[in-house]
Amino acid sequence: xxxKNFELTPKKTEKIETKYRKIVTEIPVEESLPLLKDLxxxxxxxxxxxxxxxxxxxSGFTITDPYGNKWxxxxxxxxVANAGHLPPEMKSGLISQIESGMIHSYCFPNEPRAxxxxxxxxxxxxxxxxxFLLTTGAExxxxxxxxxxxxxxxxxGDDKDIIVTFEGSFHGRTMGAQLAGGSKPLKEWIGKLDPTxxxxxxxxxYFFTDTDFSVFTDTLDKLGVDDRRVAGVMxxxxxxxxxxxxxxxYVKSLREWCDKNGALLIxxxxxxxxxxxxxxxxxxxxxxxxxxxxxxKGMGGGLPISAVMGNSKFMDLYGPGExxxxxxxxxxxxxxxxxxxxxxxxxxxxxxxxxxxEILDSELKKIQKKHPHRIGAINGRGLLKAVMFTEGxxxxxxxxxxxxxxxxxxxxCIQKGVMLYAPLGPGxxxxxxxxxxxxxxxxxxxxxFVFAEAVEESLSEIDIVK
Numbered sequence: 272x273x274x275k276n277f278e279l280t281p282k283k284t285e286k287i288e289t290k291y292r293k294i295v296t297e298i299p300v301e302e303s304l305p306l307l308k309d310l311x312x313x314x315x316x317x318x319x320x321x322x323x324x325x326x327x328x329x330s331g332f333t334i335t336d337p338y339g340n341k342w343x344x345x346x347x348x349x350x351v352a353n354a355g356h357l358p359p360e361m362k363s364g365l366i367s368q369i370e371s372g373m374i375h376s377y378c379f380p381n382e383p384r385a386x387x388x389x390x391x392x393x394x395x396x397x398x399x400x401x402x403f404l405l406t407t408g409a410e411x412x413x414x415x416x417x418x419x420x421x422x423x424x425x426x427x428g429d430d431k432d433i434i435v436t437f438e439g440s441f442h443g444r445t446m447g448a449q450l451a452g453g454s455k456p457l458k459e460w461i462g463k464l465d466p467t468x469x470x471x472x473x474x475x476x477y478f479f480t481d482t483d484f485s486v487f488t489d490t491l492d493k494l495g496v497d498d499r500r501v502a503g504v505m506x507x508x509x510x511x512x513x514x515x516x517x518x519x520x521y522v523k524s525l526r527e528w529c530d531k532n533g534a535l536l537i538x539x540x541x542x543x544x545x546x547x548x549x550x551x552x553x554x555x556x557x558x559x560x561x562x563x564x565x566x567x568k569g570m571g572g573g574l575p576i577s578a579v580m581g582n583s584k585f586m587d588l589y590g591p592g593e594x595x596x597x598x599x600x601x602x603x604x605x606x607x608x609x610x611x612x613x614x615x616x617x618x619x620x621x622x623x624x625x626x627x628x629e630i631l632d633s634e635l636k637k638i639q640k641k642h643p644h645r646i647g648a649i650n651g652r653g654l655l656k657a658v659m660f661t662e663g664x665x666x667x668x669x670x671x672x673x674x675x676x677x678x679x680x681x682x683x684c685i686q687k688g689v690m691l692y693a694p695l696g697p698g699x700x701x702x703x704x705x706x707x708x709x710x711x712x713x714x715x716x717x718x719x720f721v722f723a724e725a726v727e728e729s730l731s732e733i734d735i736v737k
Contacts, residue, residue, distance in 0.1 A: 274699040275678045277323050279307055284686045291333060291714045292688030292721075293341040299323035300338045320693050322685045329356035329573075332710040334690050342690040343718045345704045349692060350542045353569035354614040355709045361572050364610040365603065374603045378592075384600030387609050391580060394612070396552060396560050401586035403579045404600045408541035408567035409443025411577040414594070415505065415563045416447050418581070419535045420467075421588045423502025426533055433496060435504045435534075437473040439697060441511050442539055451505060469494055475515040477648050477659070478669060478697060484524035503535040503563075504528075508543035508553035512696035514650040514657035514703060522557040535562040535585065541577065545569035546615055546708050549625030549653030556652065572611035576604040620708040627715055628653035631704065634719045638726055645676065645730060656704045657696065672700025676729055683725035689718045 281297035281304075288295075299307060303325045311319050327337040332355060334342045347353065354361070368374065373381065388402040395402075405411050416434055423431035436442065440453035450468045471490040474482035491498065504525060509516045529536040538561035543553035547569055550556055554564070563585060567577030575598075579586070598604070615621060632649065635656055639646040647661035647670045660680070662673035677694035680702055684691050694702055704722075706715065 274320065274674055274694065276319055277321070277682065277693075279304060279311070279323065282686065287688050289688075289717065291341070291343045291717055293339065294686065294688050295339045298340075298686050300325070300336065300340070302338060303336070322681065322691075322693065324685060324690070331355045331358070332707045332714060340688070342685070342688050343706070343710075343714050343721075344690045345684075345706045345718055345722075346690050346692045347569075347705050347707050348573060350547060350568045350705050351571065351573050352707045353545050353547060354572050354611045354618075354620065355707045356573065358572075358610075358614055358709075360614060361607060361610045364606050368603055368606040375598070375601055377597060378595050378599060381600065381602045381605075383602045383605035383609060387600075387605040390609060390612060391566075391578065394551060395564065395580050396554065398560055398562075398582050399564060399580040401581060401583045403586060403594065404605070405567075405577045405579065405596050406575050406598050406601075406604075407443070408539075408565065408577050409445040409448040410596065411541060411565035411567055411579050412442040412451065412505070412537075412539055413445055413447045414579045415537045415539075415565050416451060416503070417594075418563060418579070418585050418588060419503030419505075419537060422535055422585055423533075425588065427499065427502075430500055431502050431533075432467045433501045434468050435491070435496075435501055436468065436470055437506060437510065438470045439473045439475075439478070439510055439512060440470075440505075440507055440539075442505065442507075443541075469496055473510055473515065474517055474521050475510065475513065476518075477513070477515070477650075482518050482521060484521050484528075487521075487525065487528070498528075498532045501532055501534040503537050505537040505539055507539045508556075509548065509651070509655070511542050512657075513648075513659060513701050514655050516556065516650070516652065519557050522559055526559040526561075529562075537561060537563045537565065539565045541565055541567040542569070543655075545612070546621035546624045547653055547655050547705065548651070549621065549628050551615075551621050553652075570608050570611065571604055572607045572614075574604045574607040576601070576608050615708070618709060624653040624708045627710065627712060628655070630712065630715060631656050631719070634716070635704075635722075638723050642726065642730065645673070646726075654704075654706055654708055654710070658702045658704070659696070660694075660700045660702065672696065672698025674699035676700070676733065677702050679729035679732065680722070680725045683728055684721055687721045687725065689721045689725075 328335045438453040442448040472479045538554045563581040648659045650657040660673040660677045661670045
């Protein structure tokens with residue numbers, strides 16, 4: 272489904288200047304239009320979906336453009352800046368690595384790579400003793416799928432090749448990751464679907480209200496899937512588009528089902544890890560240990576790096592040179608990751624995420640209480656929240672996402688100096704908030720005040736139109 276796009280027409284804004292925000296131009300800025308038009312001319316249209324702000328500098332939890340405007344960042348650059356935008360420690364670390372004269376080494380050994388894989392094993396859930404470094408989240412999930420299918424054949428023959436995922440899930444935009452994802456339109460565009468990828472309902476209790484684990488097994492039965500053929504089940508630690516967590520008992524039952532049927536439990540933590548939800552890894556909320564973990568985004572502080580972590584019995588299935596990547600263990604991105612993890616630990620940012628997350632949750636629920644018929648749910652934990660806007664209930668009793676309202680709220684926040692990315696999730700009705708984990712409490716409250724204003728103004732405009 273294609274959502275609304277931000278228009279290349281400057282709109283008047285109220286002049287704003289506070290400690291954390293500054294808006295002095297129309298949005299988008301007139302002077303930025305040649306650049307924005309070039310991007311729309313020379314890039315695929317799929318790249319044009321975000322607010323039309325030219326990022327020029329990002330520091331800590333604020334973002335500035337070249338034209339004198341400044342935003343409180345509630346996006347973390349789509350969950351990559353957990354430790355903040357380019358903290359001084361990272362800047363000096365990257366400069367030092369560049370000055371060393373070595374910024375790439377293919378699969379030849381380098382020191383930052385050795386330090387990073389050791390560090391990741393040290394902080395990972397128990398049982399993870401091997402790390403395969405990669406570049407993007409989709410690379411990580413693709414490799415996890417490959418390992419699960421390889422393991423399935425290893426223990427059960429050629430027919431043990433099915434990967435089960437959840438409706439509404441997102442695992443990346445490469446072919447295998449997109450087939451594993453739960454968006455039917457994205458898969459239908461690809462063409463004939465791979466029958467070894469099957470989806471079951473996500474037990475969110477909102478769009479799909481039955482959260483009992485029996486739905487999982489019943490769905491596989493209805494699809495004609497033999498449990499013994501399942502090589503792996505891939506779950507997001509929380510479903511990204513709506514920041515939706517599973518019921519704890521459901522995940523425990525899923526772990527037991529995988530053990531019973533010889534299937535690997537794959538935890539996609541690409542956006543969920545490194546303190547985002549108030550735990551170092553979001554799977555820790557459930558009290559279970561997966562077989563494979565995919566990580567990325569927040570581990571690199573803004574540089575492209577990801578990884579697959581798992582036990583050696585799965586990770587060592589391929590021999591020397593058979594599972595590699597050109598930029599695996601790049602010394603520059605490994606340095607960024609090491610510094611980012613060090614900052615999370617030294618500045619206690621995981622706990623800060625948990626503590627400020629309680630404030631974020633409480634304040635958003637106050638806004639929801641004022642508009643219970645237009646805000647259907649507030650999802651998330653830690654400094655991860657999803658505000659789910661709705662325009663009512665469909666004929667079959669399901670809540671109908673309100674993309675227009677969500678879009679208006681985002682646009683007004685941008686005009687007022689709070690950076691959000693475009694609405695997403697089912698029907699495009701979800702606005703996500705995930706500021707850097709080092710955001711100050713005062714700035715968090717200011718951003719929430721702006722968000723509340725944007726909601727009120729958007730609803731007033733809708734009422735006037737009606």
